[in-house]
Amino acid sequence: MNQANIAMGAHPTGHSTALSEGSPFSIPTKKLVMWLFIISDAMTFAACLVAYGFLRNATPNWPRPFEFSPTVINAMVMTFVLITSSLTMLFAVRAAKLGDKSSAFKWILITAAGGLLFAILHIREWLGMIGEGATLFHNPWGTAIFGASFYSITGLHLLHVTGGVIALIAVGLRYKGGRYNADDVEILGLYWHFVDVVWMFVVPFVYLLNVAPTH
Amino acid sequence: MNPTENQGSITRDIIVYVVILIIAGLQFVIAYQHIDGEQMFARMFLLALLEAGLAVMFFMHLWSESRRLLMFVAVFMLFVLATMNYLWPDSFRILVGAPFSSYH
Numbered sequence: 001m002n003q004a005n006i007a008m009g010a011h012p013t014g015h016s017t018a019l020s021e022g023s024p025f026s027i028p029t030k031k032l033v034m035w036l037f038i039i040s041d042a043m044t045f046a047a048c049l050v051a052y053g054f055l056r057n058a059t060p061n062w063p064r065p066f067e068f069s070p071t072v073i074n075a076m077v078m079t080f081v082l083i084t085s086s087l088t089m090l091f092a093v094r095a096a097k098l099g100d101k102s103s104a105f106k107w108i109l110i111t112a113a114g115g116l117l118f119a120i121l122h123i124r125e126w127l128g129m130i131g132e133g134a135t136l137f138h139n140p141w142g143t144a145i146f147g148a149s150f151y152s153i154t155g156l157h158l159l160h161v162t163g164g165v166i167a168l169i170a171v172g173l174r175y176k177g178g179r180y181n182a183d184d185v186e187i188l189g190l191y192w193h194f195v196d197v198v199w200m201f202v203v204p205f206v207y208l209l210n211v212a213p214t215h
Numbered sequence: 216m217n218p219t220e221n222q223g224s225i226t227r228d229i230i231v232y233v234v235i236l237i238i239a240g241l242q243f244v245i246a247y248q249h250i251d252g253e254q255m256f257a258r259m260f261l262l263a264l265l266e267a268g269l270a271v272m273f274f275m276h277l278w279s280e281s282r283r284l285l286m287f288v289a290v291f292m293l294f295v296l297a298t299m300n301y302l303w304p305d306s307f308r309i310l311v312g313a314p315f316s317s318y319h
Contacts, residue, residue: 025287026283026284027280027284039292042292043295046295083232083236084232086232086274087228087232091225196270197266197271200263200267200270203242204260209252
């Protein structure tokens with residue numbers, strides 16, 4: 001190993017000096033990548049919600065069509081299901097860290113079932129709204145932008161939930177089979193909690209601010 | 216992780232879960248209060264921030280991670296979220312009928 005190579009960053013033993021550096025923020029690289037993805041995805045949702053808020057604020061005939069039954073009740077149930085699935089994901093991560101594979105897999109499947117139930121409730125709600133005449137480009141209550149913004153924001157979130165359910169099943173099976181370890185379960189847990197955090201903003205802004213006025 | 220520490224963590228997680236559910240419930244109560252739109256939005260937004268903060272700190276364990284990671288996540292996100300909101304005055308301009316707005 002000559003002096004020129006060492007000056008370029010090569011270690012005298014032949015390894016690059018980059019490999020001897022500690023992991024940034026003292027976490028595994030794949031966990032940092034998940035955090036970076038979460039930050040970028042949070043920006044995406046924030047941009048969608050800010051754009052929605054801008055349109056809502058600037059539109060005089062913005063409708064407020066959501067009745068207590070069934071829409072608000074449905075939103076309550078969906079919120080409860082998703083927050084509870086975050087708790088079951090915590091149980092899964094804890095079991096994985098303790099090395100209890102069967103318990104961790106069981107809690108992962110329960111979390112996936114919660115996500116699936118959320119998706120079914122959501123699609124059922126969409127079908128109900130479409131049945132009332134509210135589509136992407138038309139609705140019987142007010143400005144056409146209402147439908148476009150509602151379906152795009154909730155649809156983007158539903159897409160994340162669906163992807164999360166698929167990931168839960170895939171990672172759960174691979175963890176049980178020994179291909180993935182507890183760190184991988186924890187990293188997937190970060191994604192699932194993020195999906196829950198986004199819903200915490202979607203519910204008040206998209207649903208609750210559009211509740212039908214009571215007299 | 217010893218069993219006592221494990222049980223304590225489970226208790227903390229359940230407490231945080233219940234608190235998040237209560238905050239979510241409060242949002243539904245606020246939705247039916249007879250207050251103006253700005254107040255309703257402000258209250259909902261603050262509760263959502265509280266919920267999200269609890270979930271990020273305790274469910275995503277950001278509180279128990281390195282402080283540098285916490286600062287990295289918080290500073291970048293808050294900065295970008297704050298700058299996204301610079302265009303709010305423009306929505307009021309469109310609403311009240313400034314020149315070239317589409318509704319007036």
